[in-house]
Amino acid sequence: MGAGPSLRDVTQLLRAWSAGDQSALDKLTPLVYRELHRAAKRYMARQQADHTLQTTALVNEVYLRLVAFKEVSWADRAHFFAVCAQLMRRILTDWARRQRYQKRGNKARHISLDEALLLSPERSPGLVALDDALRVLSGTDPRKSQVVELRFYAGLSVDETAEVLKVSPETVMRDWRIAKLWLLREMTGGKPVEV
């Protein structure tokens, strides 16, 4: 296996990305991915049913490992979390797909409301359906999709999410609620009405 990414690399890439360089994200992804994946696995292996979850702690841990934090700015951290949220979504959705051994790219069929609500591991269609639904949502309203990513996949609080997205916490709360309504409808097979 190759050597780990240099801390400088990650910081530079984060900066480049936030400055609009898309290819920086391409390079960033595998670097962060590997770390995140490892941390997530370690983390999940440790979990007992009754522990309180500290997802943010996990993401922070990865963040500290990867970024030369002396050089970091507040904006970088926000971006880092946004990247991690996306990656966590990918990791977990892939894991859920593999549980069902579904072929990649299959649209998750619509699920029942129970399944949508429970999102339990036995009902991993939930995680897969959610991923698909989010993708559709991002076509209609990208910010809401981001809110969901940051809150659900990266585990950020309302305040933290507000920081990252540069909006007020109230906006985050509203987005969160509406996004959930929309997703529930999408996942259970309801279709938007053309207005």
Add this chain to the structure above:
Amino acid sequence: MKSESWNRVEQLLQAALELEETQREDFLQQTCAENEDLRREVESLLEFRNDVDKFMETPALEVAAKGLANKHFLYQEANERDMEGKTVSHYEVLQKLGGGGMGIVYKARDTKLGRLVALKFLPSELSQDRQAVERFRREAYAASALNHPNICTIYDIDEYNGEPFIAMEFLSGQTLKGSIGDRPLPLDRIVDLAIQICRGLEAAHRQGIIHRDIKPANVFLSDEGTAKILDFGLAKLVSGATETTVVTNPLPVALEDSVSSLGALMGTPRYMSPEQLRGEELDVRTDLFSFSVLLYEMATAVPPFSGATANAIKDEILHQRPVDAEQLNPCLPSELGRIVRKGLEKKPGQRYQNASELRADLQRLMREAESGQRGVEASPSLLPVFAKAGRKRLLFSAAALVLVIVAATFLTHRRQPVILGGTDSILISDFLNTTGEPVFDDTLKQATSVQLAQSPFLNILSEARIGAVLKLMAKPRDTKLTPDIARDLCQRAGAKVYIAGSIASLGKQYVIGLNAINCQTGDLMAQEQETADGKEHVVKALGTAATRLRGRLGESLGTMQKFDTPLDQVTTSSLEALKALTVGRKTLLEKGDAAAIPFFKHAIELDPNFADAYAALAISYTNLREPGLAGENLKRAYNLRDRVSEREKFRISNYYYILVSGQLDKAIETNELWAQAYPRDYVPHGNLSTTYSYLGQYQSAVTEVLEDLRLNPESGSAYTNLVDLFTALNRLDDAKATYVQALARKLDNPYLHTNRYGVAFLEGDTAEMERQVAWAEGRARGADVFFSFESDTEAFHGRLAAARELSQRAVESARLNGDPETAAQWEMNSALREAEFGNVERARAQTASALALAPSRDVQLLAALAFARTGDSARAHKLAEDLTRGFPLNTVIDRYWLPTINASIEISRRNPTRAVQLLHSTAQYEFGNPPPQFEVGGSLYPPYIRGQATLLLHQGTQSIAEFQKFIDHRGVAVNCPLGALARLGLARAYVLTGDKGKSLNQYREFLTLWKNADPDLRILHQAKAEYAQLSNSIQ
């Protein structure tokens, strides 16, 4: 950009949510007055307002973590943790994984080896129960003999504070039980898992072990997608179990009775076979029944016997036919439904008789599904379906699916368009070398080949194929593959891309470039470049560029990381050594082994750690029949096997296990892993088929040969072996058909004809036999083989003088071919015949002569046997000891030949009881066709000697059973003279049991076979006299 309408919807939604239930209606009435659509949209979203609070409140990671908690090794609860942190023997306990009926499991670390293990303890209530403890130990004992990728490996059994525990492979993943939810698995997943489980069962059954408790909770699916069978807790050791016999003779173990009486109580009724429920004698077919239940459940998500109470289930299993799987899942091919139905037959005799038959059908189903012919009815003769290698694009064959999971990282999402698909091939053309330094000629192409060949994703055109196409182009074999020629060749060969490399110098630096070019269009598809500061870094740089190219060609990150040893480690860092090897390989193709050897040796001089060069040397020595030198070099290559690529490692390990140490179980394991890692390689399947036939596992061998042929349709040796295997299985029509197909494809060789000769012999088709003999006449290659096999036919009919003459011709012919070892082998064949016919002096003289001619291991082995058969115990013993010492791990020597030799010695020392005991260990192997192969088929020596011993002990019934094997397994013994003598043995044995009628029949059979025998043979006189006496005693 959010649309206007969506904004509107949002606003309304937001406002509506703040209102009371009662006010909402009105509000919407007002605001959506003209716009019905708008209102409906808002209302459809409001529907979910009560569910919103619960939804997604637990972050995703926690959701997943809970799921993972169920993924732990065996069971689900996690209560007491008293052992955590303690040290148990040399294991450090890390975590409790689960507890349940049959034992508590901990995750631990082996402090000696550093690896993770799972420790399984008996629950403390049971550790006082002697029977439970005994059962527990038996699990360890039975399962520890098994070493197979689809079986959870047992490492150790030990005790802690008086409590026994087992240390086994730590697995990460979940059981099949957790995996089959309320939905059937996808078809290719079902078939892939089923094939894996079958392989595991084959391995256990091969050792005579029946699982007896196959069920979803006992099949584990690792994260990489490998299926592993767990929990041999109810395993029962069965002796004498082979693929072709069904009756079992249980070892006289003290607890046998109590175990079987509990049989009905142990295990889950839902997966039990009818015979288990009835408390009857069990054999491997029990596992196949349970396996079919599993298969049904994977395919339909419900069990076939779904009663609510134990009694209801029992009744269903014993008396009722389950609903056809296809009815529950209409997507299933009818063939799969048929396979399941056959597996679930109530009567064992109507099911699959062994796991490899089942696997063959599953593999055929997989092939048919791949080429788009679903649900094709099974053709009863199971002739190989040699469809033209499907040019259809195959994105996810089951094999490829396994591969992707094996190499898993989650990130298989590629960032650039895929250039190559699943069956596309690439050609590597010659490097353009403008440095003026000849050391780079050819070597860089070789090195690129090596690097790219590590990838299971890339399909590289072989030298042989290139040579064949060049021939078609009317060009010489060593034509330089310039871009024009490469492109032309590439198109004719049907490859998609060719790789053109270049090296140029820039002062002290070198610039290495690799281009991937589309054969059809000439377009540049991908390009990689590297610089090297100096000659010594060129190879490494090339490796880096090649690796990147692999990615650009579409290989996933996962397999690239898994199969990516740096190039300089995988070949050599010495450019000169690489050049020597490269030139050697070229010379090998043009001029043969002898000319190539000096180059290989030179390569080793330049780099004494060059594993590939040792391997090449070993292979050439083997071809030149210098087993000693081959073995030495193979050992060195084997010791250096961590310095080669994954595939090379498999290749070298296989050679080592087969040619040097003779550890057949390790050879099988290596090849199975090889086949899983590189699913398009045909070589491991060929290797497996040969190994299985050594062991007498003919059905498994057939399955492997068919895979070999599927991947490599031009393999003459595969056809030849297939004829042989069909013969051994008494499928003579299939054998003949295969022969015809081989000829039609012009894949001719002497052994194809000797095998056909064998079939003709079995059918009594003298015309065909003569035709085959005529084929061999006048040929330099193959004449000696025919002479020797003909001599066996003569001896079979008691025509000893003719046999002797033919053997002599065989020996002479081999000597003239410059092949003293083969000559010595034919000599030994003759010597053993003399021994069996009672001509002691001749036998010993010929043995001495053979040893003088070529004192190789195989000749020594046969000599030891010949000495034993002539009563020269001292010499036999000495040779046997040498063999034991020299080849301690060799399966065939240890389990087949040495017991045979030693048992023979005991008979001549008048200890037939001891002889029978010594032959116990041959039980699994005695129907095999192991090396040295001095006859058309296997000799079946062990049953013959056991037959003789039991005759001496007046154990008529046992003796009959032994000699009967020659009749039941005619396809294995073919024309071995022991087959005729076995008739005589049978006749004598029937006298002991008082079956005079049957005895007379057998005497008659024998005398008919020997009607033209040499009149002066002692055996003939004895037989006639005995026959006469018996006839008179009846009148």
